[in-house]
Amino acid sequence: MKIEVHGVEYHVEVSGEGFPIVLLHGFTGDISTWSDCEELLKKNSRIIKVDLVGHGKSSSPDSIERYEMKSVVEDLRSIFQNLNIEQADVVGYSMGGRVALAFALMNPTLVRNLVLESASPGLVTEEDRRSRREQDEQLANKIQKNGLDWFVEYWSNIPLFESQKKLPVLIRQRIKEQRKQNSIKGLANSLIGMGTGSQPSYWERLNEYPGKVLLLTGSMDQKFVNIAEKMTKYLKKSQWVNIDGCGHAIHVEQPEKFGTIVSGFLSNKSDS
Numbered sequence: 001m002k003i004e005v006h007g008v009e010y011h012v013e014v015s016g017e018g019f020p021i022v023l024l025h026g027f028t029g030d031i032s033t034w035s036d037c038e039e040l041l042k043k044n045s046r047i048i049k050v051d052l053v054g055h056g057k058s059s060s061p062d063s064i065e066r067y068e069m070k071s072v073v074e075d076l077r078s079i080f081q082n083l084n085i086e087q088a089d090v091v092g093y094s095m096g097g098r099v100a101l102a103f104a105l106m107n108p109t110l111v112r113n114l115v116l117e118s119a120s121p122g123l124v125t126e127e128d129r130r131s132r133r134e135q136d137e138q139l140a141n142k143i144q145k146n147g148l149d150w151f152v153e154y155w156s157n158i159p160l161f162e163s164q165k166k167l168p169v170l171i172r173q174r175i176k177e178q179r180k181q182n183s184i185k186g187l188a189n190s191l192i193g194m195g196t197g198s199q200p201s202y203w204e205r206l207n208e209y210p211g212k213v214l215l216l217t218g219s220m221d222q223k224f225v226n227i228a229e230k231m232t233k234y235l236k237k238s239q240w241v242n243i244d245g246c247g248h249a250i251h252v253e254q255p256e257k258f259g260t261i262v263s264g265f266l267s268n269k270s271d272s
Helices: 031-041 069-082 095-106 126-146 148-156 159-166 169-179 184-194 203-208 222-231 255-266
Strands: 002-005 008-016 019-024 045-050 088-093 111-117 212-218 237-243
Touching (some): 008 031, 008 069, 019 031, 019 095, 031 045, 031 169, 031 255, 045 069, 069 095, 088 095, 095 111, 148 159, 212 222, 222 237
Parallel strands (some): 088 111, 212 237
Antiparallel strands (some): 002 008
């Protein structure tokens, strides 16, 4: 379905019945990236998948402001209202994890439980954020100059996704084809408006969130392992699972394990 929010058209898919789970994909992704773990998640739940602004079948507006974290969080709140969701579990991966965390901090009563897969609260210092913004702007310019095919090839080969080279060829090809369905403008603007350097640092606000948080990392993704370990010291109610033999995109590399762990956590089985 299409939901128009503040002039931006969001593509949203809803399936299943029960307590709602909102799934937020990562940069270059879309709602289809959850397909391999969706069945495990929707056994007792209503699944709401959202193509974030600039991705998939959602709009790619010209204004950078529409991609900024504050705007995306406001859009997500409007989507909740449109779907009559009073409270949901929110699952976010990477960029979607940053959105999920921001949403939970700004709307704690709307989020029952939070699942952050390979996600970060941002960069601590303004110097680090400025450096990252410059890098993201350079990459955004390269996307616009060299085109989508070049960028997808480049993005598939960054160290963050090295572990995905062990996936079957057909799955790797599917990931590339999905990434090519995005728009050049949407990806470039997302990098500039919603990149890690553009968002505020949420480190000092982590202890504000009152609900339970599940942190998921892959053991081969050392940067985000370190981030998750540090986050557990700030969050009030956190559980951290580090999955062996896996990299950044756990729900893609080991979807069954991801779905089992997340559904168990959300149904409180993980407390036993």
